[in-house]
Amino acid sequence: xxxxxxxxxxxxxxxxxxxxxxxxxxxxxxxxxxxxxxxxxxxxxxxxxxxxxxxxxxxxxxxxxxxxxxxxxxxxxxxxxxxxxxxxxxxxxxxxxxxxxxxxxxxxxxxxxxxxxxxxxxxxxxxxxxxxxxxxxxxxxxxxxxxxxxxxxxxxxxxxxxxxxxxxxxxxxxxxxxxxxxxxxxxxxxxxxxxxxxxxxxxxxxxxxxxxxxxxxxxxxxxxxxxxxxxxxxxxxxxxxxxxxxxxxxxxxxxxxxxxxxxxxxxxxxxx
DNA sequence: AGTACGCCCTGGCCGC
DNA sequence: TGCGGCCAGGGCGTAC
Numbered sequence: 001x002x003x004x005x006x007x008x009x010x011x012x013x014x015x016x017x018x019x020x021x022x023x024x025x026x027x028x029x030x031x032x033x034x035x036x037x038x039x040x041x042x043x044x045x046x047x048x049x050x051x052x053x054x055x056x057x058x059x060x061x062x063x064x065x066x067x068x069x070x071x072x073x074x075x076x077x078x079x080x081x082x083x084x085x086x087x088x089x090x091x092x093x094x095x096x097x098x099x100x101x102x103x104x105x106x107x108x109x110x111x112x113x114x115x116x117x118x119x120x121x122x123x124x125x126x127x128x129x130x131x132x133x134x135x136x137x138x139x140x141x142x143x144x145x146x147x148x149x150x151x152x153x154x155x156x157x158x159x160x161x162x163x164x165x166x167x168x169x170x171x172x173x174x175x176x177x178x179x180x181x182x183x184x185x186x187x188x189x190x191x192x193x194x195x196x197x198x199x200x201x202x203x204x205x206x207x208x209x210x211x212x213x214x215x216x217x218x219x220x221x222x223x224x225x226x227x228x229x230x231x232x233x234x235x236x237x238x239x240x241x242x243x244x245x246x247x248x249x250x251x252x253x254x255x256x257x258x259x260x261x262x263x264x265x266x267x268x269x270x271x272x
Numbered sequence: 273a274g275t276a277c278g279c280c281c282t283g284g285c286c287g288c
Numbered sequence: 289t290g291c292g293g294c295c296a297g298g299g300c301g302t303a304c
Contacts, residue, residue, distance in 0.1 A: 001297070032280085060298085077297060078282085095282095114281045116298065155274065164299080171298070222283095261277075262297070276304085286294085 002075040003060060004137070004169025005212030006223050006231065010081050011057045013226030014108065017083050018064070022051045022103040030097035030115065037120040046121055047071060047100065058133045059168025063124075070124040072131070076116025078222040082109040090228065113222060134166040137205050142167075144199045151190035151198065158186035158259055161205070170205065173218050173240045176265045178205045180239045185271045186264045187257075211236060239265040 002010070026047045028040035038046075050066040057063070062081075064071035073081065084090040085106045092099060098110035098119060110119065122130055135142050135150070150166045151157070160166060161175040170178070179186050181204035184197055193201070217223055217231030220241065224230055234240075238248050243256035243265055252269040 003298095074298090076281095076299080112281095113283070114297090116281070153273075159275085162298085260275080274304105277302090279301085280297105280299095282296100284295090286292105288291090 001077050001171055001173065001220055002079065002217070002223055003171035003174050003212075004057075004209055005174070005233065006217035007057055007060050007062060007075065007169070008213050009217045009225050009231065010075075011055055011062060014081065014083060015055050017106060017226075018052045018102060018108065019055055020051065020053075021106075023047050023049065023100055024103040025101035025107075026099070028098045028119070030112075032115050033097050033110070033112075033117070033119050036118050037122070043071075043119065043121055058128055058131075058136065059164055060171070061131060061133065063127060065124055068124060069121045070127050071119065072122050072127060073110070073119050074117055076112060076114065076118070078114045079110065079112040079117030080222065080224050080228075081226055082111060082224070082228055083107075083226040084109060108226075132165045134164055134168045137167055137169060138209055142202065142206070144195070144202045147202045148193075148195070148198045151193055153191060155190050156186065156259065157184060157188045157190045157193065157201075158262075158264060160190045162260075162262070167205075169209070172262050172264075173220065173237070174205070174208055174212060176240045177237060178208045180266060180271060181208055183271055186259055186266055188272075239267060241265065 026044040028044045034040050034043045052064050054065040062073040082090045090109050095111045095113045096109050097112055099107055101107040151160055158175050161170045182201040184201055212233045215233035218233040219230035239254050242254045244253055247254055247267040250269050252267055254265055255268050257264050
């Protein structure tokens with residue numbers, strides 16, 4: 001389940017390989033992939049011959065900037081972007097739904113078993129606005145004041161963290177891990193957080209996302225980097241999928257509840 | 273505006 | 289060994 005750290009690792013892997021390179025061949029074989037905008041044939045035709053000016057990330061989205069337009073890629077639950085070069089690397093299989101080949105060699109394979117991911121073109125200038133992407137939690141603008149502002153209203157704090165139009169890039173894993181590190185229960189009303197708790201949460205979010213990137217992501221199900229390698233951050237998880245196991249801080253069994261249809265993990269003793 | 277829920281999709285797992 | 293049934297879950301649409 002690629003969240004901000006996993007998407008950033010893939011971006012860092014791909015930047016030196018695709019930036020400045022021209023797309024020489026495109027194959028999109030899954031109808032669902034372009035469902036938000038255009039058809040596979042239209043997207044493929046538009047991509048052909050374009051040069052990738054930059055590869056950017058906002059939240060869980062990747063933007064292949066092509067000039068006027070950008071190719072937007074969202075990996076959903078099981079999406080992968082794999083780099084293959086020459087005879088080495090990855091072969092197309094039944095879960096490979098798109099392949100972009102680059103002038104001078106090398107190709108990016110898009111694989112996605114559950115097909116929740118998508119790929120489409122948007123005008124570069126307005127893409128972020130169109131997608132209503134919230135504040136970038138690792139940017140300087142994500143201040144305690146900004147988080148406090150986002151906590152207004154009477155929603156649960158975990159719902160706020162997962163709302164991509166408010167904060168971009170946090171998914172189920174990093175929400176649970178950040179809340180544990182901040183000592184805050186996922187069920188707490190966001191509007192009830194005291195200023196000190198908001199400051200702790202903001203710091204915990206940044207720390208846990210940065211640690212995720214440093215360990216090259218959490219490989220819970222299908223996540224792989226652009227070389228097909230899993231990340232190592234799952235070994236650092238303190239609550240996510242540790243229900244029933246003792247809390248690493250106090251020994252209390254980690255609890256798992258359902259919150260908005262999402263598995264939610266927390267320590268009933270450390271998180272208040 | 274918040275919240276609840278069904279839907280999409282498939283591999284993996286469980287029970288028989 | 290086979291097979292039905294269930295689960296995971298990000299984001300979106302719909303209903304309340």
